[in-house]
Structure formats: structure tokens, C-alpha cells
Amino acid sequence: MGFGGMGNMQKMMKQAQKMQANMAKLQEELGEKTVEVSAGGGAIKVVITGKQEVKEMVIDPEVVDPDDVEMLQDLLIAAFNEAVRKSQDMVSQEMSKLTGGMKIPGLF
Numbered sequence: 001m002g003f004g005g006m007g008n009m010q011k012m013m014k015q016a017q018k019m020q021a022n023m024a025k026l027q028e029e030l031g032e033k034t035v036e037v038s039a040g041g042g043a044i045k046v047v048i049t050g051k052q053e054v055k056e057m058v059i060d061p062e063v064v065d066p067d068d069v070e071m072l073q074d075l076l077i078a079a080f081n082e083a084v085r086k087s088q089d090m091v092s093q094e095m096s097k098l099t100g101g102m103k104i105p106g107l108f
Contacts, residue, residue, distance in 0.1 A: 019098070019099075022098055023098060026098055027051075029050075029094075030049065030050025030051055030091060030094065031049055031050065031051045032049070032050075033049065033050045033090060033094075034047050034048060034050075034055055035047070035048055035050075035083060035086040035087050035090055036083075037082040037083045037086055038079065039076075039078040039079035040060075040063060040075040040079075042060070043059070043060040043062070044057070044058070044059055044060070044063070044075045044076060044078075044079040045057065045058040045079070046080055046082075046083040047083075048083040048084065048086075048087045049087065050087055050090055050091050050094070052087050057079075059072075063075060
């Protein structure tokens with residue numbers, strides 16, 4: 001192993017450190033980025049971050065029927081599940097930009 005091997009190793013370490021810094025920045029940014037979904041024709045709206053934290057939820061008062069709580073529950077479940085899926089897709093797209101499409105197990 002010549003000295004060229006050490007130079008390549010240092011270059012790889014610098015690239016890894018840069019990627020680590022970029023990932024930390026991306027994680028911070030994902031906490032600010034949001035996706036919005038609705039269910040029931042807009043009766044339920046959920047806004048969620050890239051860290052899957054719910055930021056806002058709006059319920060149209062017309063769907064609050066004490067005699068049909070199950071419908072409201074179903075709409076909430078549908079909205080939350082879709083919000084999480086969209087948020088995860090957003091995270092995957094952002095990660096793909098950072099990693100050049102390479103899948104890295106254990107990240108996000």
C-alpha cells in the first residue's frame with residue numbers, strides 16, 4: 001500500500017464528514033418542512049413535519065356528529081396515515097438528493 005492509499009482514505013473521511021454535516025442540516029430542515037393532507041373531502045386537514053410531528057389539525061365542525069363518532073375517528077385515522085406517508089416520501093426524496101440516490105440502511 002503506497003502513500004496514494006492514505007490520500008484516498010483521507011479524501012473518503014472528508015467526504016464522510018461532509019455528508020454527516022449535510023445530514024445533520026437536513027434533519028434540522030425536515031423539522032421545518034411540512035406536508036398537508038386532507039380527508040373526507042377536506043373535512044379533516046392535517047399538517048405534519050418531515051420528522052412526523054403533527055403541527056396542525058383542522059376539523060370541520062360539520063363532521064362532528066355525536067351519533068357517528070366512528071366516522072370522525074375513521075377520517076382522523078385516514079388523514080394521519082396519509083400525512084405520515086407523504087412526510088416519509090418527502091424525507092426519502094430529500095435524502096435521495098443528499099446521497100445521490102444511494103440507499104443507506106438505518107438513515108431515516
